[in-house]
Amino acid sequence: MNFENILIEHNNSLATVIINRPKKLNALNRATIKDLSKAFKALAKDKKTRAIILTGNGEKAFVAGADISEFANYSVKEGKDLAAKGQQALFNLIENLSTPVIAAVNGFALGGGLELAMACHFRIASNNAKMGLPEVSLGVIPGYGGTQRLPQLIGKGRAMELIMSAGMIDAEKALSYGLVNYVVPQEELLPLCLKIAGKITNNSPVAISYAIKAVNAGFKNNAKGFETEINAFGSCFGTADFREGTTAFLEKRKAEFPGT
Numbered sequence: 511m512n513f514e515n516i517l518i519e520h521n522n523s524l525a526t527v528i529i530n531r532p533k534k535l536n537a538l539n540r541a542t543i544k545d546l547s548k549a550f551k552a553l554a555k556d557k558k559t560r561a562i563i564l565t566g567n568g569e570k571a572f573v574a575g576a577d578i579s580e581f582a583n584y585s586v587k588e589g590k591d592l593a594a595k596g597q598q599a600l601f602n603l604i605e606n607l608s609t610p611v612i613a614a615v616n617g618f619a620l621g622g623g624l625e626l627a628m629a630c631h632f633r634i635a636s637n638n639a640k641m642g643l644p645e646v647s648l649g650v651i652p653g654y655g656g657t658q659r660l661p662q663l664i665g666k667g668r669a670m671e672l673i674m675s676a677g678m679i680d681a682e683k684a685l686s687y688g689l690v691n692y693v694v695p696q697e698e699l700l701p702l703c704l705k706i707a708g709k710i711t712n713n714s715p716v717a718i719s720y721a722i723k724a725v726n727a728g729f730k731n732n733a734k735g736f737e738t739e740i741n742a743f744g745s746c747f748g749t750a751d752f753r754e755g756t757t758a759f760l761e762k763r764k765a766e767f768p769g770t
């Protein structure tokens with residue numbers, strides 16, 4: 511299979527998917543989402559692959575968000591489509607994959623990057639990792655499931671604060687919040703993921719796929735939450751705040767939000 515922006519390494523029954531746009535801090539553009547969707551669909555069908563690790567190339571970022579340069583001029587409809595199609599093609603796909611997916615968070619996991627890590631079955635971080643949902647600093651909201659999965663993982667109050675403040679937390683705080691399961695030095699991140707994945711692959715793949723389904727079923731009463739997120743995300747694309755927020759990011763200056 512040919513991919514533009516990802517690499518896949520196979521090691522016996524484990525596959526490591528590496529997002530490979532380090533110069534753009536692995537920001538998720540359309541092509542990368544397409545590559546990831548194709549790769550996860552293929553890996554899910556591959557009976558030899560019993561666990562998948564998802565990480566970013568380079569030492570700085572897992573994924574620094576959705577690619578802001580790509581959506582800055584989108585209309586309300588295009589914004590809504592971006593969230594709806596992205597959720598379906600990638601984020602929901604990973605969450606419901608019958609093969610276990612571990613996010614190896616090797617640096618910044620911001621916006622769509624944290625949403626991607628949260629769609630994985632669990633997360634392990636390197637000690638330089640920083641996580642957050644900075645969307646409201648751009649005049650938009652998380653659109654790839656972040657308003658739903660963050661409160662599931664860390665509780666409503668902490669999620670509200672993180673989303674509204676557009677702040678970033680470090681790996682230790684993410685560990686204390688239960689957002690990640692372990693924090694290790696960067697050079698130990700993939701070895702630890704491989705070790706845990708190795709334990710998983712000793713177990714019954716059929717039973718594991720049922721366990722994923724059962725755990726996820728407990729959170730499936732929030733379909734309206736995801737739908738509300740998609741509609742609200744789309745609405746942001748019609749605001750002056752969104753135009754100012756994205757323009758300011760691309761012009762590398764602080765945004766002055768008009769509040770309309």
Ligand code: COA
Pocket residue numbers: 533534535537574575576577578579618620621622644645648
């Ligand atoms: N979309 C598009 N490009 C991005 C990006 C994103 N989400 N995040 C980083 N990049 C690009 C930068 O524009 C820059 O490109 P350039 O070299 O062509 O100018 C390159 O990646 C390196 O990023 P830079 O900002 O120079 O690195 P930094 O170390 O100074 O800052 C961050 C790192 C993560 C704090 C900063 O890149 C950032 O705030 N990114 C956006 C995070 C965000 O808001 N994500 C949510 C999107 S909805």
